[in-house]
Amino acid sequence: MSASLGEPLRFASSRDASAASGFGAALLQGLAPDGGLYVPERWPSLPVEAFEGATHLPAVAARLLAPFAAGDALAPRVNEIVTEAFNFPAPRVVLTDDDRLSVLELFHGPTAAFKDFGARFLAAAFARMRPQDAAPLTILVATSGDTGGAVAAAFHQRAGIRVVVLFPRGLVSPLQERQLTCWGGNVRSLSVRGTFDDCQRLVKEAFLDESLKGEATLSSANSINLGRLLPQAVYYAATSLEIFRKHGEPASFVVPSGNLGNAVACLWAKRMGLPIADLVLAHNRNRAVPDYLATGQWRPRPSIATLASAMDVGDPSNMERLLALHPGPGDLRAAVSATSVTDEEIRARILSGYRRYGQIWCPHTATAAEAWERLPKLKRAAGRWVLVATAHPAKFAEIVEPVIGRAVPVPASLAKLFARPAHCQEIDSSLAALRGVLREKV
Ligand SMILES: *Cc1c(COP(=O)(O)O)cnc(C)c1O
Numbered sequence: 506m507s508a509s510l511g512e513p514l515r516f517a518s519s520r521d522a523s524a525a526s527g528f529g530a531a532l533l534q535g536l537a538p539d540g541g542l543y544v545p546e547r548w549p550s551l552p553v554e555a556f557e558g559a560t561h562l563p564a565v566a567a568r569l570l571a572p573f574a575a576g577d578a579l580a581p582r583v584n585e586i587v588t589e590a591f592n593f594p595a596p597r598v599v600l601t602d603d604d605r606l607s608v609l610e611l612f613h614g615p616t617a618a619f620k621d622f623g624a625r626f627l628a629a630a631f632a633r634m635r636p637q638d639a640a641p642l643t644i645l646v647a648t649s650g651d652t653g654g655a656v657a658a659a660f661h662q663r664a665g666i667r668v669v670v671l672f673p674r675g676l677v678s679p680l681q682e683r684q685l686t687c688w689g690g691n692v693r694s695l696s697v698r699g700t701f702d703d704c705q706r707l708v709k710e711a712f713l714d715e716s717l718k719g720e721a722t723l724s725s726a727n728s729i730n731l732g733r734l735l736p737q738a739v740y741y742a743a744t745s746l747e748i749f750r751k752h753g754e755p756a757s758f759v760v761p762s763g764n765l766g767n768a769v770a771c772l773w774a775k776r777m778g779l780p781i782a783d784l785v786l787a788h789n790r791n792r793a794v795p796d797y798l799a800t801g802q803w804r805p806r807p808s809i810a811t812l813a814s815a816m817d818v819g820d821p822s823n824m825e826r827l828l829a830l831h832p833g834p835g836d837l838r839a840a841v842s843a844t845s846v847t848d849e850e851i852r853a854r855i856l857s858g859y860r861r862y863g864q865i866w867c868p869h870t871a872t873a874a875e876a877w878e879r880l881p882k883l884k885r886a887a888g889r890w891v892l893v894a895t896a897h898p899a900k901f902a903e904i905v906e907p908v909i910g911r912a913v914p915v916p917a918s919l920a921k922l923f924a925r926p927a928h929c930q931e932i933d934s935s936l937a938a939l940r941g942v943l944r945e946k947v
Contacts (some may be wrong), residue, residue, distance in 0.1 A: 513576025516543040516731060519829045528577040529634050532627065532732035533642075535725030536712050542822065543731045544829050545573065545773075552778040556746055562591040565746065566739040569777070573735060582633045587736075590625040595740045597747065597891065600862050604752065605885070606877070608864065608892045609744055615918050616684055617897035618815075619767065620655035622740065623733030627726055628659035635665050643943065644668045645711055646726045647704035649763060649808075650677045650815035651896060654684035656726040657692045658922075668692045668726075669942060671704040674931060676810055676817070680900050680919070687925035695942060699934030700808050702820055710936045711943065721943050728766025729822050737770035742779045748889050749780040757783035757888040759877045761869040761895050762794065762843075763816030765823035772830055772840065783888060784841045787876035789813040792845035793821065801834040812848045812904050813868040815896065844879055846872040852908050854878070859909045867901045870894040 515525040520541030526534065531543040549572035559565045566587035574580040593613045600606045614621025635642060644666060646656045653670035660668045672685050674696040686694040697704050705727070712723055728734055745756040758781065762768045768786050775781040788795055789811040797803050805820035831837040846854075854871040858864045866874060873892040877885065898905045899915045906913055915923075932938040 514549065514573055515546045517546045518542070519544050519825045522546075528574045529579045529630075532630055532730065533634065533724050535723075535727070535730045536709065540709070540713060542729050542825050542829075544826055548776050549573070550778050551742075553746065553749055553780060555778075556742070559746075562595060562739060562743055563587045565743040566591050566736065569739055569742050569774075570735060579630060579633065582630075586626065586629040586633065589629040590736065591622070591739065592625075593621070595622075595743065597744055598864070600864070604748075605888065606890050606892070608870070608894050609740065609758075610894045611740060612867075612894060612897040614655070615658045616651065616654040616922070617900055617916055617919050618651035618655060619737070619740075619893075619895045620651045620733075621658070623728070623736050623766075624652070624655035624659035624726060626736035627656075627730060627732040628663060630732055631660075631666060631724075632663055639665060640722055642666050643721050643723050644726045645671070645708045645723055647671045647701065647708045648677075648685065649673070649701040649704075649817055650681045651900075652727060653694070654681065654922075657685065657688045657694075660726075661688050661692055662690060666691060669695065671695045671697050671707060671939070673701050673704055674698055676700065676814065678814060678901055679903065680923070681814075683923050683927065684900075684919070686927040686929040687922050689926070689928045692928075693942065694929045695939070696929050696931045697934050698931065701817060702808050703934040705822065707934060707936060707939050711939055714936060714940070717940060717943060723943075727822075728764050734766050734770050734823075734826075735773070737767055738774040738777070741771045741774040741781065742777075744891055745774070745779045745781050748891075752889060754889050755780035755782040756891050757781070757785075758891050758893055759785040759787055759873040760893045761813065761816060761873045762786040762788055763791070763818040763821065765794070765821045765827055767893065767895070768841070769823050769826045769830070772827070776830065783884075785873075785876050785880065786841055786843035787872040788843060788845045789816050789851070789872055790845060790847055791817055791819050793819060794824070795843040795845045797834060798838055798841075798843050811868075812851050812901075813846075813872050815869055816872070844876045846875045850875050852904075855905055855908045865898045865905060865909060865913055866894065867896040867898045868904055869896055870898075
């Protein structure tokens with residue numbers, strides 16, 4: 506199962522293992538030709554010793570990602586790419602004296618959510634793959650909130666690349682909407698009359714649409730894109746290494762989950778040999794995954810609007826990758842546990858996090874904190890638990906501020922974005938409407 510450096514590693518479709526691509530091609534294609542998702546054909550072996558001397562994110566990223574790019578045209582550029590992409594920190598804030606509970610803050614990037622990591626990696630990689638004279642590339646991205654902003658920020662003003670962002674009208678927070686629509690230039694923001702699942706379906710349909718082939722070179726920047734997902738394994742690697750070096754014990758993570766990209770990235774890091782013990786998936790009332798683990802029946806369903814809106818996903822696309830890794834409910838149950846949290850519980854957890862730890866959590870992070878509280882006491886006491894903080898609370902000020910009774914300071918990065926004018930177009934949730942936009946001359 507292990508690959509040595511230099512031996513090319515290919516990526517197979519989650520549906521048909523015989524259709525395999527190299528690293529750069531898989532990034533550009535986004536979705537495999539048969540509609541499946543790219544997964545590595547085999548796993549490089551990256552135990553703790555493989556990271557000796559690597560302490561900062563770019564160094565960990567270079568070691569972790571090099572085997573995946575081996576043999577590809579991008580291989581010699583990996584160091585440059587990770588230096589450009591991982592240029593902001595992911596600090597771990599310790600909540601208890603014994604360091605058994607901490608919060609991993611993934612919101613210090615340009616749009617204050619963890620999606621900046623994957624989006625910036627993808628943009629840095631694409632910029633090095635496109636020859637100057639190539640036809641313009643269109644990046645299609647469906648977003649339930651944070652993805653679109655992170656992708657737009659990462660690709661804004663990159664030559665030869667156009668970004669089309671689709672978000673569900675009225676279903677993202679006001680601040681998120683401003684972050685999705687403040688770009689202009691090479692970024693088009695589409696407010697779709699539908700849900701996130703509709704936006705996601707439109708993107709998939711556009712990719713498979715024969716009439717669009719040859720008209721526009723499409724790529725995706727959703728978490729279905731390998732180039733978003735693999736770099737997310739980096740902060741799990743760096744955090745588990747930090748904990749292991751300090752305590753000689755593996756780290757366990759509680760991950761606020763929607764489309765399951767962040768969760769899959771954690772399992773991939775574990776599969777490569779990083780010191781990771783348990784993974785708990787914290788969902789809001791969109792409970793397809795917790796129900797699957799409980800009943801063994803996969804029942805995707807329409808998404809429900811909740812306070813943790815970036816996780817309002819009824820039919821998570823990365824379930825296919827999760828099942829590619831752990832086929833069947835029994836296998837998956839051995840690898841992860843999952844729980845569903847209500848809006849009332851989210852509010853209560855935001856308040857108790859503030860009172861008990863002086864922490865201000867966004868609604869997504871609060872679902873993780875709630876999921877941790879529900880673990881058996883012994884399990885909590887025996888683990889090195891890390892709650893993954895996926896967004897800055899200022900992005901959800903209208904929810905958080907009334908609960909804690911004080912203002913949430915806005916980070917400078919966000920304040921800068923909000924000063925820009927909004928550009929946005931409303932469309933029906935139909936492929937015909939999206940085609941119309943895609944056919945406009947850039
Ligand atoms: C996207 C997002 C999530 C869900 O992550 P997935 O990878 O889709 O499971 C959680 N919290 C925030 C703030 C997000 O933006």
